[in-house]
Amino acid sequence: MRRAERADFWGSLERRIHAEWLLVTASMLLFTACLSLLGGPAGLTRVDHTFYDRILATTASSAPQPDIVIIAIDDGSIAELGYWPWRRAVHARLLGQLGQARVVGFDILLSDKNPAYPTDDATLARAIRANGRTVLPFMIAHGNQRIVPPLPRLADAAAAMGYINVYADGDGVVRSLKLRQPLGDDGEAQHFLLAMLQVAHIPARLGAARTDDSALLIPYGRQPSRYTVYPYARVLEGDVPASAFKDKLVLVGSWGSGLGDAFPTPVTSAHGGMAGVEIMANGLQAAVAGSWIRTTAPWLAAALACLPVLLVCLLFRRRSPRRSFIVVLATLLLVGMAAILLLWLARTWIPVTASLIGVVLSFPVWSWRSQEASLQHIDRELRTLRHDRAALGENASPKRSAVKDASLPARITQLHGAIEQLRLAHERREETLRFLSHDMRSPQNSILALIELQQHANTALEQTIFLHRVQSYAHRTLGLVDGFVNLARARAKQLHYEAVDLVDLMAQCMDEFWAQARQRRIALRYDAHPEQAWTWGDASLLHRSVMNLLDNAIKYSPDDTEVTCRIEAHGGMWQASVRDQGRGFSAEQAATLFEAFSRVDEQADGNPSGVGLGLAFVKTVIERHGGRIEVSGAVGEGAQFTLCLPAEPGGIPRE
CATH class of the missing domain: 3.30.565.10 (Histidine kinase-like ATPase, C-terminal domain)
Incomplete structure (x- = not known):
């Protein structure tokens, strides 16, 4: 192949590789963006949730939160006070111990009458009204079409009300809360936590959430609970002084193992779940401090997911397969570390599954396309070489096994053979040039020198000696020609x-x-x-x-x-x-x-x-x-x- 043809060959290969790189980069970026935006039905959300849970469980804070107190209806209290549900007069006695609390939230539905104790509802209503800072819950039912409120007498006495529904994700884990919930044509309802903050005169802080009807990720604390927890029976009997609740945000709810009020969360799903009242405590703390875990808009999450893919594609362009593989591993590690640090230090969660899949798939796709382009050019060069050798009368047919084998090793083997043929051709060319320029010229020059001497009388040799030497040089020339021709024939x-x-x-x-x-x-x-x-x-x-x-x-x-x-x-x-x-x-x-x-x-x-x-x-x-x-x-x-x-x-x- 002439120099101009080689330059065109490698130039076309470079252009083809560049075009393949642009195509692979654009395709992988588009694929990653679509995966990030539309990957929910494909199960990516569940994978993202797994990453989120593991990271949150690892980075969860264990710092105590003294402003929030939980009065737990635990197994010990049930053993002491009798089977659940207790008389509402018991709850009225409890409220008498909480007069110094900033707000009291009863995480207990009080929507059914108790005909066995008809006067207890009035007793509890008086206690609620006397406390003046009690918040009662209601339940949203029938697909957000109606609510299940507490008894009217209790509702009228309460300082505020809010719904206590928690909505688990598709895998059954409670990761977020919505502070407002639409109620069909009847407007919207506020969450139980907002009602508590409203009574306590504390503004709800949404952090980076766009609106308070967004699903806000709860910054769960590490287990065991970081909140002060008092057993219900101990508070009821006065074992806990009333001053312990001064200016506190008090939540009263079930904690017992047999009450069925436990939900899987990112930090407890492996341990049987977290009590609903503790979930409320975590949400309440986030609303007070504005420490909700921030999320990004879908379009921004898709753009951020594409950044690592763009990075590896840029590095692939000039890297060997081994180094490209190392780049992929390093990028995966970088994406994982970035997700951990963002959630730990910036309380921000960016889904990573689409990015990880995009980075992993970029390597085989780029390897496939770049190798395919290179192998096609190798095939073209091999065809050209076989054509050139056939024109010279040489046997250039590959082995039968290589003809049908289009795998990479087979093509590399053929390329190695072609390179070896080029090397041998170069050696033979140099050998031929040396033969013509030195070995063949030497006896001919000697003959010319003898003729030059013979033309002058003072240097002329005897006729017999002259003819003998010319004959010797001629035989040497014929021997060189015969030997070289025989060697060439033996090779070709x-x-x-x-x-x-x-x-x-x-x-x-x-x-x-x-x-x-x-x-x-x-x-x-x-x-x-x-x-x-x-x-x-x-x-x-x-x-x-x-x-x-x-x-x-x-x-x-x-x-x-x-x-x-x-x-x-x-x-x-x-x-x-x-x-x-x-x-x-x-x-x-x-x-x-x-x-x-x-x-x-x-x-x-x-x-x-x-x-x-x-x-x-x-x-x-x-x-x-x-x-x-x-x-x-x-x-x-x-x-x-x-x-x-x-x-x-x-x-x-x-x-």
Whole structure:
């Protein structure tokens, strides 16, 4: 691929990745916003409630609240005073002990007559009127269409009234109160707590709530109760002095385990619930101090939920998958810590589930789209490479398993193969340039220099010497060309596989070198163990490889020595070796034996002629046949070259 084409390729990839990033970012922001605004039916509200409950239970205040006192109708009082409900004359006696209270709120419905004690209602009404600061509750029933008030005589005597309904969320947990409740066409009713504050002349503080008909989150205190609690019986008997209630906001309500007035709350849902009168105490404290837990408008909550998603998407653009994963984990931790700190320090709750889901999903979505874009570009480049190699006559078809495998590992494997091919092509290009610029030019320059000398009488050589040297340089040039062409063919030639008997092949090669070896009194010895050694390969290339090894062994061996050939089986491979008794080589020289144009002791006296391509040819052929070449030797101890080729199963040629 030319430089301009590569620049266009990577430029288009960068543009594609940028477009994918913009699309993923916009999609995840829209998804998170919709999830925040519309996720209630999908169950996100329940998950948010779980987070809220855990955080509130952890960060709830345990500071005592001395201005609010609870008179508890507990199990001990019931045991002492008798079964519930008690006579209303008993409540009248209790009010006699609370004359110094700033306000008394009876969290007890008094809507039914007691025919067994017909005068008790009048007694209680007189006590309520005498106290002058008693607030009675009523119940809203039938879908907010009507109220269930206390008896008229009691209602007329009360300083104020308000409803005591508490409305649990979908999971049954009471987290909030509404200080005003619409009543159909009859206007609205105020909450019991507002009535108490009105009698106590304390303005109700709504905190950051927009209106007092909003659902206000109660800042529950940590269990056990942070309020002063007196048993009903103890107060009734005068065991608690009247001064203990001076200027206090007093709530009277059930606390007993068998009265059924307990509700799950964020801080007690795991412990069986909180008494209704304590819920009222927590709400009363919030209304006095304005410490309701603030919430945000839906649109603002959606915008805040999108901020972490935008943050991770911005960081994804230039981060690796590993670092992007770390970014996701860090952002999730940051969102969780921010929710805890806001609820703890700022008494503000922002739902986090939509944000957490958006952050978590952003990572796989971005990974999918970025990898898909990259892999599509890789596929395009692989197709271009295969087309270019096919045009050069090279086999560029992937393996059968890779053709049908579109997974990431398969594509990476193909890319690795393409990169390896590019690396080899670059090496061959450099090798060709070196061959043309140095190895081929050197003998030609020598011939030109001889001709230049021959043209001058004072430097001219004898005709015989001149022709001999020109012939030598010409043969060297032809040897270089033949060696280079053979090496190139060994690398690029389409192999024609057939069954080859290495024993027969070795014998043929030894026969061809018999005369040359005999001329120098070099013995060619064949140490034959198997009668046949079948392998699967290109017979012509394997034949030339063995010939190269024998040629080198004879050339580098002194006269009157021995060259030994051997074939043996080892580990499912045939090992065909050629060993000589020549000069050998050092470990440093062994490392460069198979490099093209590399020769051992090239400048040494008596070094045989050659171009340094024979062993490179052998190594290329053997590796293309799925084998390997091994070498051993030392200086002055000869050398052994071993061809390791896969054995044909059973030694039987394939059909």
